[in-house]
Amino acid sequence: MAMTTMITNNTNRYGWAAIALHWLIALIFIGQFALGFIMVRIESQRTAFELIQLHKSFGFLLLGLVILRIAWRLGNAAPALPRSVGALERRTAPLAHFALYAFQLALPLSGWALVSVSMLEIPSLPFNLFVMPNLPLAMSDASENIWAAAHWYLAYAGIALVVLHALAALRHHFWLRDSVLVRMITPSSDQEME
Template identity: 45%
Template sequence: MSTETQRYSSVAKALHWLIAVMIIVQIPTGFIMHNLAFSETKYTMYQLHKSFGLIVLTLSLLRLGWRLTHKAPALPDHMKPWERVLARITHVGFYALIIGIPLTGWLMVSASPLGIDTKIFYVIPVPHWPVPVGEAAESFWIETHEVLAKITIGLLVLHVGGALKHHFVDKDSVLLRMVPSALHSKLRRDSSPKEAH
């Protein structure tokens, strides 16, 4: 099977896009709510942010499990060694971040001296981690959470830029292999992908 005909499974694509959309929404709203004055709106935003963050963590662990048990499509033959290394680093980095960001958020609320309960959408209770509680510990996890979010922004730019380069410059099938089936035919080019030659 050529690299042109290989595509990610429906499960892999669904997890990829669900997590991507939630991360893209979670990061800016996280920075926005952090800078708001305390109010009922800010409290509600935090509770929703925690709920979606825990969903991202769950989906990310499922995605990692799926990835470890299902082989990803091979990279195009024309890719240079440094491009392959960069692609590998980017993917590993994303797995670390999509798990690390919600996990540090969970550790942050666990370390908070406020002791506010965590419930997914106000219904499902989630226990806090048995970590040191106090302002210093909370500040550490807040800072770590924010740093990871900023790194994710940079990695997203790199990832999207790389995908667009593959599609518009290299004219290969890398982007097509992860897009939803409904968009595949629209994005597919009339010319044969580079790796098929």
């Protein structure tokens, strides 16, 4: 198989670019949820501050990767679903993927809005490389509370969506025994799908 074929999607499988972006985003998204959960419960203010800066750094990275993933997806058609996938699931799968993309964008954007309106005015330094400018939003305690709540609700709704997505993939692999999960693990030659 040619190298370009392995990088881009084909009719049966995702290419390496989509696979790498999928799993990297999944790892960061889940890691961000865990880090966010820990950083607000830790007693040491210094450690909490460092974890918050790390959380912001990975949030900006996540935002960039999700934008790249969406651009890649728009330029590379997704492989066709296996014949075993029913009509209802064929209609709902694109909606579920759209929801995942929406949450993966909304969550870091709400975090960026939160630090932008914070009265503490602590600069965001992604991985200590540069100062990320704030969004042009008015600072106030009320705005901070609104964005903090939005970020919190989006985080829990997003992680619930990720869990449902993972359960659906496992259902396809272990119960339906089709190629839905396998095609997001490794690219392959154009094998016939089940």
